[in-house]
Amino acid sequence: MSPLALLILLGATVVLGIVFTVMILWHSGKHNRAVRARIAEARKAGRHETLSLHPVVDEGKCIGCEECVRGCPEADVLLTYRNKAVVVDAAECVGHGVCERVCPVGAIILVMGTETRGVEIPRLNEFFETSVPGMYVVGELGGMGLIRNAIWQATQAVEHAAAAERTAREDEVDLLIVGAGPAGLAAALTAKNAGLRTRVIEQEMVGGAMMHYPRKKLVMTYPAELPGVGEFPFKQVEKEPLLEFWRKAIADHGIVIQEGARLDKVEWADGGFVAHTSAGPIRAARVVLALGRRGTPRKLGVPGEDRPNVYYRLLEPEQYKGMHVTVVGGGNAAVEATMSLTEVPGAKVTLLHRDAEFTMARAVLVKELDARAAKGRVEVLRQARLTAVEEGLVRIEVKGAPAERPNDFVFVMVGGTAPYALLTASGVDLEKKFGTPLLSPK
Numbered sequence: 001m002s003p004l005a006l007l008i009l010l011g012a013t014v015v016l017g018i019v020f021t022v023m024i025l026w027h028s029g030k031h032n033r034a035v036r037a038r039i040a041e042a043r044k045a046g047r048h049e050t051l052s053l054h055p056v057v058d059e060g061k062c063i064g065c066e067e068c069v070r071g072c073p074e075a076d077v078l079l080t081y082r083n084k085a086v087v088v089d090a091a092e093c094v095g096h097g098v099c100e101r102v103c104p105v106g107a108i109i110l111v112m113g114t115e116t117r118g119v120e121i122p123r124l125n126e127f128f129e130t131s132v133p134g135m136y137v138v139g140e141l142g143g144m145g146l147i148r149n150a151i152w153q154a155t156q157a158v159e160h161a162a163a164a165e166r167t168a169r170e171d172e173v174d175l176l177i178v179g180a181g182p183a184g185l186a187a188a189l190t191a192k193n194a195g196l197r198t199r200v201i202e203q204e205m206v207g208g209a210m211m212h213y214p215r216k217k218l219v220m221t222y223p224a225e226l227p228g229v230g231e232f233p234f235k236q237v238e239k240e241p242l243l244e245f246w247r248k249a250i251a252d253h254g255i256v257i258q259e260g261a262r263l264d265k266v267e268w269a270d271g272g273f274v275a276h277t278s279a280g281p282i283r284a285a286r287v288v289l290a291l292g293r294r295g296t297p298r299k300l301g302v303p304g305e306d307r308p309n310v311y312y313r314l315l316e317p318e319q320y321k322g323m324h325v326t327v328v329g330g331g332n333a334a335v336e337a338t339m340s341l342t343e344v345p346g347a348k349v350t351l352l353h354r355d356a357e358f359t360m361a362r363a364v365l366v367k368e369l370d371a372r373a374a375k376g377r378v379e380v381l382r383q384a385r386l387t388a389v390e391e392g393l394v395r396i397e398v399k400g401a402p403a404e405r406p407n408d409f410v411f412v413m414v415g416g417t418a419p420y421a422l423l424t425a426s427g428v429d430l431e432k433k434f435g436t437p438l439l440s441p442k
Helices: 003-044 067-071 098-102 147-162 182-193 208-212 239-252 332-342 363-374 420-425
Strands: 054-057 078-081 084-087 108-112 119-122 135-137 173-178 198-202 218-220 257-259 263-269 272-277 280-289 324-328 348-353 379-382 384-390 393-398 401-406 409-412 430-433
Touching (some): 003 078, 054 084, 067 078, 067 098, 135 147, 147 173, 147 182, 173 182, 173 272, 182 198, 263 280, 324 332, 324 384, 324 401, 332 348, 332 363, 348 384, 384 409, 420 430
Parallel strands (some): 173 280, 198 257, 324 348, 324 409, 348 379
Antiparallel strands (some): 054 108, 078 084, 263 272, 393 401
16 A cells, blocks of 8 residues: 555544544533433432432442443433433432442442431341341331332341240240231241241231322332242232232231231330230230331321311222312322322312422322323412311412312322331330441342
């Protein structure tokens, strides 16, 4: 090849290299600008941080491989910005933990709370045993949601309890399980496998917090395995088939659950635990608390709230056909219930939210809610509150101005009071987590 041809080839290679470099930089800059806008939007809406379980990225370790972004089942929790993973919308995170598991360099950990805002949970060891030896806390009350996490925690706790040297006396059960949601049911199955004499009580009904979800809600998005039952026959499932699966597992293994029994306090007496319940005292050698964080539904303290048409959960939306329904709240439960009601023929639905933004609800839900409001399928009132429930109507206040709406039923969905008083009365130490890592299944 002549020197001139070689020079031309070299020049063309350099030009192509420059073109490709410019294109990459342009595309990268466009991507970074878009992500920066999303970060700013999340911060403005207060969604950039959450007290519940969420990921934290160590920028020093992150190599920008995007495995966490691709692995996350939720939208916009994690994105890459300047070749590093960043948490954009922390409020979208529901604690799947996939990001932590798939990161090849260990740059992600799941934490509770933030550096400036702490969240209070029971102090637990690696077996989810509290500061009271022989008493365990599993599931949401211990800081971790998701069915997979609840099953893992319950299994660890019961296996540890089963290995304890102390045996139950004749007037005791080996293990008392309080709560019949996913954590409590997994604990009961594990105890059955271990041959423990077990008693299970639930203040409401089998299913726990799931019973408060709207119909057809997707409640499980990651595979799990139940002790003595095997792997779930589905990876994603809605509320109703999952509840049916639980009920079959309970029946097949002969597990008896006492519904409508509320726990008030657990105390140590005469060498064992005595659980004071609405069904009477129960003696046990070990106790697993799978109570959830919802606890007692939070009340608004307004006139008429004790009327029979005021409810705290929505089970069968279809029965409100043609009715005027008011929903109070701004979290996922309130928004999901509202959208379920908008699908009922003739239902006239009003949602009251005390704030200007829905910072406690998932962005995808809020987007769909706004779309339905734009089509006139639901009335969404922001900076609004319920002031009274009367015969045939509700009195409200919207941006400080009094108003009223026709009403047949009210659903108050503003969360619940977590059972911390029960824990402290039972001697359990609490601690605040300020961005503290939690032990989770790998």
